Amino acid sequence: xxxxxxxxxxxxxxxxxxxxxxxxxxxxxxxxxxxxxxxxxxxxxxxxxxxxxxxxxxxxxxxxxxxxxxxxxxxxxxxxxxxxxxxxxxxxxxxxxxxxxxxxxxxxxxxxxxxxxxxxxxxxxxxxxxxxxxxxxxxxxxxxxxxxxxxxxxxxxxxxxxxxxxxxxxxxxxxxxxxxxxxxxxxxxxxxxxxxxxxxxxxxxxxxxxxxxxxxxxxxxxxxxxxxxxxxxxxxxxxxxxxxxxxxxxxxxxxxxxxxxxxxxxxxxxxxxxxxxxxxxxxxxxxxxxxxxxxxxxxxxxxxxxxxxxxxxxxxxxxxxxxxxxxxxxxxxxxxxxxxxxxxxxxxxxxxxxxxxxxxxxxxxxxxxxxxxxxxxxxxxxxxxxxxxxxxxxxxxxxxxxxxxxxxxxxxxxxxxxxxxxxxxxxxxxxxxxxxxxxxxxxxxxxxxxxxxxxxxxxxxxxxxxxxxxxxxxxxxxxxxxxxxxxxxxxxxxxxxxxxxxxxxxxxxxxxxxxxxxxxxxxxxxxxxxxxxxxxxxxxxxxxxxxxxxxxxxxxxxxxxxxxxxxxxxxxxxxxxxxxxxxxxxxxxxxxxxxxxxxxxxxxxxxxxxxxxxxxxxxxxxxxxxxxxxxxxxxxxxxxxxxxxxxxxxxxxxxxxxxxxxxxxxxxxxxxxxxxx
Amino acid sequence: xxxxxxxxxxxxxxxxxxxxxxxxxxxxxxxxxxxxxxxxxxxxxxxxxxxxxxxxxxxxxxxxxxxxxxxxxxxxxxxxxxxxxxxxxxxxxxxxxxxxxxxxxxxxxxxxxxxxxxxxxxxxxxxxxxxxxx
Numbered sequence: 001x002x003x004x005x006x007x008x009x010x011x012x013x014x015x016x017x018x019x020x021x022x023x024x025x026x027x028x029x030x031x032x033x034x035x036x037x038x039x040x041x042x043x044x045x046x047x048x049x050x051x052x053x054x055x056x057x058x059x060x061x062x063x064x065x066x067x068x069x070x071x072x073x074x075x076x077x078x079x080x081x082x083x084x085x086x087x088x089x090x091x092x093x094x095x096x097x098x099x100x101x102x103x104x105x106x107x108x109x110x111x112x113x114x115x116x117x118x119x120x121x122x123x124x125x126x127x128x129x130x131x132x133x134x135x136x137x138x139x140x141x142x143x144x145x146x147x148x149x150x151x152x153x154x155x156x157x158x159x160x161x162x163x164x165x166x167x168x169x170x171x172x173x174x175x176x177x178x179x180x181x182x183x184x185x186x187x188x189x190x191x192x193x194x195x196x197x198x199x200x201x202x203x204x205x206x207x208x209x210x211x212x213x214x215x216x217x218x219x220x221x222x223x224x225x226x227x228x229x230x231x232x233x234x235x236x237x238x239x240x241x242x243x244x245x246x247x248x249x250x251x252x253x254x255x256x257x258x259x260x261x262x263x264x265x266x267x268x269x270x271x272x273x274x275x276x277x278x279x280x281x282x283x284x285x286x287x288x289x290x291x292x293x294x295x296x297x298x299x300x301x302x303x304x305x306x307x308x309x310x311x312x313x314x315x316x317x318x319x320x321x322x323x324x325x326x327x328x329x330x331x332x333x334x335x336x337x338x339x340x341x342x343x344x345x346x347x348x349x350x351x352x353x354x355x356x357x358x359x360x361x362x363x364x365x366x367x368x369x370x371x372x373x374x375x376x377x378x379x380x381x382x383x384x385x386x387x388x389x390x391x392x393x394x395x396x397x398x399x400x401x402x403x404x405x406x407x408x409x410x411x412x413x414x415x416x417x418x419x420x421x422x423x424x425x426x427x428x429x430x431x432x433x434x435x436x437x438x439x440x441x442x443x444x445x446x447x448x449x450x451x452x453x454x455x456x457x458x459x460x461x462x463x464x465x466x467x468x469x470x471x472x473x474x475x476x477x478x479x480x481x482x483x484x485x486x487x488x489x490x491x492x493x494x495x496x497x498x499x500x501x502x503x504x505x506x507x508x509x510x511x512x513x514x515x516x517x518x519x520x521x522x523x524x525x526x527x528x529x530x531x532x533x534x535x536x537x538x539x540x541x542x543x544x545x546x547x548x549x550x551x552x553x554x555x556x557x558x559x560x561x562x563x564x565x566x567x568x569x570x571x572x573x574x575x576x577x578x579x580x581x582x583x584x585x586x587x588x589x590x591x592x593x594x595x596x597x598x599x600x601x602x603x604x605x606x607x608x609x610x611x612x613x614x615x616x617x618x619x620x621x622x623x624x625x626x627x628x629x630x631x632x633x634x635x636x637x638x639x640x641x642x643x644x645x646x647x648x649x650x651x652x653x654x655x656x657x658x659x660x661x662x663x664x665x666x667x668x669x670x671x672x673x674x675x676x677x
Numbered sequence: 678x679x680x681x682x683x684x685x686x687x688x689x690x691x692x693x694x695x696x697x698x699x700x701x702x703x704x705x706x707x708x709x710x711x712x713x714x715x716x717x718x719x720x721x722x723x724x725x726x727x728x729x730x731x732x733x734x735x736x737x738x739x740x741x742x743x744x745x746x747x748x749x750x751x752x753x754x755x756x757x758x759x760x761x762x763x764x765x766x767x768x769x770x771x772x773x774x775x776x777x778x779x780x781x782x783x784x785x786x787x788x789x790x791x792x793x794x795x796x797x798x799x800x801x802x803x804x805x806x807x808x809x810x811x
Contacts (some may be wrong), residue, residue: 231708235715242719249726256730260737260797267744268772268800277804308800315773315798673744 001107001133002039003200006113008122009139010148016139017044018175019166020116021087022184022192023137027112027200028058028086029193031410037062038112041102043121045094052180055083059181062111063088085181096121112200126161133161135199137465142167164195194241218225258344259361262323263675266365268312269305269325269338270673274367276301277655277671280334283533286419294421300333302327309340318342328364334652337366337644337676369640369650385430386456387501388423398427401458401505404494408461411479418475420468425490428458445487454484457500460493532558532656536567539580542600546607552614557607559656560627563649569599581606624650684795684808688778717783725791728764731757735765739774740797771800781803 007020023420024038037058042049063081064576066088081090090106092098099117103125106113110643117125120392122555126136136156140149149165156163169175170192174184183189286292296304306325313323324341341362381397383392394407400408404427412422429437435450447453454460461481463472469489479495483489498505531540535558543561547554564582565571572578579596581603593605613623617634625633625640628649640650651671738756739749753767761778768775773798778790779788 162694231712235708235712237705238712238715238719242715242722246722246726253726253730257733260733262798263737264740264744264797267741271744271800271802312799316796673746675741 002109002111002113004103004111004129004134005137005196005199006122006125006129007114007116007137007139008119008136008146010141011119012143012145013139013169015044015046015116016137016166017042017047017116018178019137019139019192020114021089021181022086022170022174022188023196023199024112024114025085025178025181025183025506026193027114027197028056035086036111038114039066039081039109040087040089041099041106041113042089042091043094043096043099043102043115043117043125045092047179049082049084049089049091049093051082052084054085055181058088059083059086062109064207066090066106066109080243083181084179087181088182088553092132094118094121096124099125103129112196113158132160135164137166137195137199139166152196153551157416164198166195167192204389216315236526240644244549255344255359255361258318258342259363261313261318262340262342262361262363263327264316264364265309265313265318265323265342266338266340267673267675269309269340270365270367270675272305272308273301273336273338274671274673276304277334277367277486277651281532281656282421287417288419290419292419298330298333298335302330305338306553309338313342329648330650332652333398334649334655336368336651337364339364352611362677363675365673365675366647367651367671368647368674369625369654369671376478383430383458384429385432386428386458388428388456388458388505390458390505392428392458395424395427398424398461399458400427400461401494401497401605402463404459407480407494407496411476411481414479415468415471418471420471421465422468422472423464424461425464426455426462427460429453429455431456454493454500457505459505460484460491462488462490463492464490466490531555534558534562539567539599539603542603546604549604550607550611552607552610555657556653557603557610559611559653560606560624561603562656563652569597569602621650621654624653721780721783721791724780724782724792727767728761728778728791729793729795731761732765732778732793733797734790735767735778736774736776736795736797739767739769739776740772740799743769743774743801744799746802772799773797774799 004431005020006021007016008593009016013459020042021040027038028036030349035056035058037056039062043246060083060422063083066081073563080311081088083089090112092102096117099115099121103113103115126134128354138149138152140146153163153165164266170184170188174186174188178184178192184192232266235391276296279294280298280301282292282295284295285293309325310320310323314320322342322344326337326339326341328337329335339362341360343358343360345358383389388401391402392399393402394400395405395408395412401542408422408424415422415449431450434448434453434456438447438449441447448455463469466489472481472492473489476492480494481492483495484491493500531543531554535543539558539561543554546552547557561567562579564577565580567580568581571580571582573582578585578588579585579602580599581596583591583593583596583602583605588594588605591608593601596602610623610627613626613631614620614661616631617623617626621640622634622638625646626635629641629643629646633643633646640647654671735753735756739753742749744753749769750767753769753774754762754765757778758767766777768777773796774798775794777792779792782788782791802807
C-alpha cells in the first residue's frame with residue numbers, strides 16, 4: 001500500500017493544502033535514478049485544480065495510470081486527476097467519504113500520497129484509515145493553537161501514529177510554488193523535506209555544492225534553478241549590452257567621422273593657403289602698369305581657403321551649412337592659420353538628439369616652416385654621380401653650378417621685369433636620376449640616355465612656364481643661356497665660363513653654399529640689386545649697403561622689415577620693440593644702436609645681427625626664428641620654436657621671399673601644411 | 678482495493694530518467710550553442726566595427742599625406758597595426774583616398790563579404806611641374 005500522510009490544520013492556522021503540496025513535492029525528490037511522483041488528494045473543497053503547462057514525466061505517468069486503470073475513480077465522479085509540476089492532484093468535494101474512496105482507489109499507485117482534509121473531517125478519516133498505514137501533519141499557528149496541537153499530539157502518540165506539527169506556513173510565494181508542484185524554496189522548502197522524511201518515505205537529501213564553486217554557479221542547470229528563465233535572462237542581458245555597445249560605438253564613430261571630416265576641411269584650406277601663399281606677395285601691377293593675374297589680395301586668398309574647406313567638408317559628408325571657417329590671424333597681411341568648426345548631432349538608435357547630444361567638432365590647420373636642420377642637411381652641397389663634381393647652388397630647390405645660378409638670378413630678374421616669373425623645373429641630374437627618367441620614357445629624342453644628357457653637367461636648366469618660352473628664346477642669350485634643342489622650348493644651357501662637364505668647371509666653381517647657408521651671412525648680397533617693389537625709397541640704399549657689408553640678402557632684410565614694422569621707422573610694439581627693425585632696448589644697446597628710430601642705423605644693426613644668427617644657426621629659418629624669439633629658444637631645440645607668433649613670422653618672411661622670387665639657394669620655402677589641433 | 682495504476686513500462690521509465698531535472702539540463706545544453714552563436718556574432722560585429730575604425734583612420738592619414746605633399750600609400754599602411762597592413766587595399770586618385778579592409782573573421786571565406794571601406798578627400802597640392810627629359 002502506498003504511504004499516506006494526512007494533512008490538516010488547527011482552526012486558526014487556515015488551510016494546510018499548500019503545506020501538503022510542499023510535502024508531496026518533497027516526496028518526489030529521488031536523487032539518482034528514476035524520478036518519483038506523488039499524489040496530493042485535496043479534500044478541502046476550496047480550490048479548483050488544473051493542469052500546469054509544465055509537468056514531470058513521472059507526474060504525468062501517475063495521473064495517466066490512475067485515470068486508465070482506476071475504474072473506481074472513473075465511476076466515482078470524483079473528477080479527473082490533474083498534473084501540476086512534479087505532482088498529480090486529485091480533488092474531491094469536502095466530504096470525508098469521498099476522500100476515503102479516493103484514498104482506497106489509489107492505495108496501489110506506488111507513490112507517496114498526501115491527503116489534505118478540513119479539521120472537522122480529520123477524526124472521521126483517521127478512524128477509517130487502517131491503523132499504522134498513515135501519518136499526520138498538523139499545521140498550527142502556535143500561540144492559542146498550542147494547547148489544541150498538544151492535545152492532538154498526545155492522542156496520536158497514544159494511537160502510535162507518526163505525526164509532526166508545522167508551525168507557521170510557507171508564505172505566499174512558497175505556497176504558490178508548492179501548489180504548482182514546484183519546490184517552495186527557502187527555509188520552508190527545507191522544512192517540507194524534513195517533515196516528509198519524518199512522516200513518509202525518506203527523500204534523497206539535496207546535494208548542494210560548496211558555496212562559491214563552479215558547481216554552485218551551475219546549479220541553474222538543475223530543476224531548482226529553472227534553466228530556461230535564467231538562460232533567457234542571460235541572453236537578454238548579453239543582447240542588451242551588445243545593443244548598448246553598438247549604440248555607443250555608433251555615436252562615437254559618428255563623432256570621429258565628423259572630426260576627421262573637419263580635420264580634412266581644415267587641412268584642405270591650409271593646402272590652398274600654402275599653394276596661394278606666395279601670390280600674396282607678388283605685386284598687383286606689373287612694371288607696365290597692367291594687373292598681374294598671379295597676384296592675390298588677402299580677401300581672395302581667404303576666400304579660396306574657405307572654399308577649399310567647404311569643398312572638402314562636402315566631399316567628406318559634412319553638410320555645407322554646418323561648417324564654419326575662420327582665420328584666427330586674418331588681420332595680418334598674410335594669414336597662415338585656419339580654424340574649421342562643425343556642429344553635429346549625435347543620434348542614439350535613430351532618436352532625435354537631446355540638446356546635450358549636440359556637439360561641436362573643430363580643427364586648426366596652418367602652414368608653418370618645415371624642420372630646419374644643420375647646414376647641408378636638406379640637399380647635397382657637392383655634385384656627384386654625374387659629369388660635374390663641384391659645388392652646387394640651389395635655385396627653387398634645383399641644384400646647379402654656382403655660376404649658372406648667378407646667371408639665372410639675372411635672367412630671372414629681367415624676366416620678372418617683363419612679367420614672367422620663371423620656374424626651374426629641372427637642373428643638375430645625376431646619371432642615376434637620368435636613368436630613371438629614361439626608363440620611364442625611353443625615347444632618345446625626348447630623354448637622353450644616361451651619361452649623354454647635358455643635365456649631368458649642372459649647366460642645363462628646364463625653365464617654365466610655357467608662356468615665358470618666347471621671351472626666353474629672345475632674351476636668354478643676353479645672360480649666357482642658349483636654347484639647346486629646337487624641339488625643347490624649355491631647355492636652356494649655360495654657355496659662359498668653363499665648358500660643361502670639364503675639369504675646369506670643377507676647379508673654377510667657388511666653394512658651395514648649402515641650402516640655408518654655410519657661413520656668416522647667406523651669400524646672397526650680390527643678388528640684392530633688384531630689391532622687391534614693396535621696399536620704400538628711403539630704405540633701399542641702407543638695405544643694399546648693409547647687405548653688402550654683412551653679406552646678407554637684401555631681400556631677406558627687406559622682408560623682415562616689412563613684417564616687423566611695415567617700414568615704419570617710428571613703430572613701437574606693445575612689447576617695447578622700437579623702430580623700423582623693432583629692436584628691444586637691450587638688444588639695441590648690445591649692437592651699439594643708440595637710436596633705433598634711425599632707419600639707416602637700425603638696418604645696419606639688423607644686418608649685423610642677422611649675419612651673426614645665420615652664421616650661428618646655418619639656416620635662414622632658424623636665424624629668422626632666433627631674431628624673433630631669441631637665440632636661446634632656437635638653440636634649445638635646433639628648430640623654429642613652437643610659438644605661433646614665431647612660426648607665423650618665419651612663414652610670412654619665407655612667403656614674401658618666395659613671392660619676390662628671392663629664395664634662390666634655399667629653393668622653395670620649406671613651408672609645410674600641418675594639422676595643428 | 679483494486680490496482681489503480683500500472684507501473685511505468687521500462688521504456689517509459691528510461692525516458693523518465695531525464696525528468697524535470699533532465700528537462701532543465703536539456704534547456705541548458707540547448708542554450709549553450711545559442712549563447713556561443715550570439716557571442717560569436719557579437720565578436721564578429723565588433724571586429725567589423727574595429728576594421729571600419731581602422732579604415733577611417735587609414736584613409737584620413739593618406740589624405741593628410743597628400744595635403745602635405747607626401748606619398749599617401751605608406752601613410753595609409755602605417756596608420757594601421759601590423760597585422761592589418763596586409764589587409765588594407767588603398768585606392769588613391771588625386772585628393773581622394775579610398776581604403777578597403779577585410780576584418781578578421783571567425784569563418785574562413787567570410788572576409789570578402791564583410792569588407793569595409795572608407796573614403797577621405799583632401800585638396801591636393803597644385804599640380805607638380807613637369808620636367809623635360811633632354
